[in-house]
Amino acid sequence: MRRLWFRDRRPGWPDLALAVLVGAAVGWSGITGMGPAGVDRRPFDLLAGALLLLMSASLLVRRRYPVPAAVVAIGTTFAWFGAGYYGRAVIAVPMIVCVTLTVVLGRWWGVAAGALTTASGIAVIQAVFDSPHAYDYSINAVLILTTSVAVGEAIRYYLAWRKEMLDRVARAERDRDAEAARLVNEERLRIAYEVHDVVAHTIASISVQAGVAAHVLDRRPEKAREALEAIKKTSTEALRELRGVVGALRSDGAEEHSPSLGxxxxxxxxxxxxxxxxxxxxxxxxxxxxxxxxxxxxxxxxxxxxxxxxxxxxxxxxxxxxxxxxxxxxxxxxxxxxxxxxxxxxxxxxxxxxxxxxxxxxxxxxxxxxxxxxxxxxxx
The missing domain is CATH 3.30.565.10 (Histidine kinase-like ATPase, C-terminal domain)
Structure with a gap:
């Protein structure tokens, strides 16, 4: 069974792909000047590159070290806005971190991170943006972070449900294997009893008849002949019944020519x-x-x-x-x-x-x- 992605917290290729994709989007918006109105225009420089690398690194290790990654991601995001760089895409970094915190650590961690991010974001927005735009950006920040926590909670419920389903499938497979083993043991026991009954009865009859034949062979040959005929009949009947048992095994059905009370x-x-x-x-x-x-x-x-x-x-x-x-x-x-x-x-x-x-x-x-x-x- 494959382990669920969020249960294996070691960084993998999905984390690397996400970090590269988000980093490229933020870098592209910063270089091309795609940013919110009202920000003091500052060109993309070495400080922006360093902040971008920290954001990408936090996304790469966010599942293994969720709390430190959240601190770095939120801090670098606000530093990005505070320095006056372009980049609407940068808001995706704290959103992804809030989703991850909710999934990995639980609902209240996501709520705490979302509340902290929202409060800090509003403070930064009020300080950086012009008054006509500050109110709108504050509302957007609340909605974006609330949505992030909700998405994280939905993913967490989905992963919990999926884990439960996988556990049920595993239990069903174990129960099915145990039931199959039980049926095999019962069938083996039934066959053992069948063979025992046929062989024991046959050997007992042949032993008695052989003893009779040996005892009367010289004095009453006709009686010995009767005993030998009985031995032949008994052994023939036993072979027929054994063939019936073996035939039932081969055909996976009921015994052929099953003995009856008649x-x-x-x-x-x-x-x-x-x-x-x-x-x-x-x-x-x-x-x-x-x-x-x-x-x-x-x-x-x-x-x-x-x-x-x-x-x-x-x-x-x-x-x-x-x-x-x-x-x-x-x-x-x-x-x-x-x-x-x-x-x-x-x-x-x-x-x-x-x-x-x-x-x-x-x-x-x-x-x-x-x-x-x-x-x-x-x-x-």
Whole structure:
């Protein structure tokens, strides 16, 4: 962001250009005799050149040293008039200084400089000019210096407004970057949960089926074949779901072929293939759910059943879906006897809780008298 010109008080090319321009205008009016009537005509000489250089120098450094520059500018201006040089353009020097004082130091500095300049100017005018012209020049001096303070105040308000706008833009950019980072983190977390659910469930099923195949390979080859077929089916399904997750990343849209609660019999079949009886119960009026709720419900049931197979040492698990007008209640309860929680402290339990929280639902998991229970309510 570029710094505002009046905030960086080091003299720059605008100050140099202004000093040269005003100095040239005052010098030209003095040399060519363009001046107010009633002044004793005095030609441009070395004293006029010295005063002109002081005026230009005060304009050059007026932002860095506003008060000394104002003193020099006002003093040299009145010295110019008092010496009797020509030059209507010289009044521009105290005007510019008053504007700068108001902008840099504040309104009251500009008012003080304007009042001092006006009072001193009137005194000089009364002493230098003829009576018929003194009154008119005094009125002009008051109007000119008042206008200078007003212009300085307007510029000061504009710079303050511009600074506020730039600060707001900067804050908006920071907020936008923070929001983008938050969305990226949430999406990364969502993908991590998706991959975890798919891989954990698949590995658990393959591990169980491989153990069964190894155990019955010699005595019951047909049972081993069934286990191997189940492994093939499970791995194929896992690859399809992973392709769906990756496809969603590539297309920047929703998952392709998102799992749904209609596929719960497949999950219960895999659990039963691992030697755990599964009972699925559905109550209430079954109706369509939002895609996000459908996916979250499926993943929660999938992760809960994966934990049953991997950790619970259970012989039976019950899955209950209760469709209510405002929410879907999910309960997965097993009769496991494992000493530890089926989910442990890993990502499984945290992932289920996070899915429910993201949708504004409730999640609870813990050991009960008969085993371990996962209960969740997702708003519809």
């Amino acid at each position: 596929r719960l019999p497949e999950l219960t079949g895999m659990v039963e293939a691992a030697g755990v009886r599964a009972r699925l119960s559905v109550t209430g009026e079954v109706s369509a759910l939002p895609a996000a709720v459908e996916l979250a419900a499926y993943r929660i049931v999938q992760e809960a059943l994966t934990n049953v197979v991997r950790h619970a040492k259970a012989s039976e698990v019950t899955i209950e879906l209760s469709y209510r007008p405002d929410f879907l209640r999910i309960t997965v309860e097993d009769d496991g006897t494992a000493a530890e929680s089926p989910s442990g402290n890993g990502n499984g339990l945290a992932g289920m809780r996070e899915r429910a929280r993201t949708l504004g639902g409730r999640f609870d998991a813990g050991r009960v008298t008969t085993g371990f229970r996962v209960a969740c309510e997702l708003p519809r």
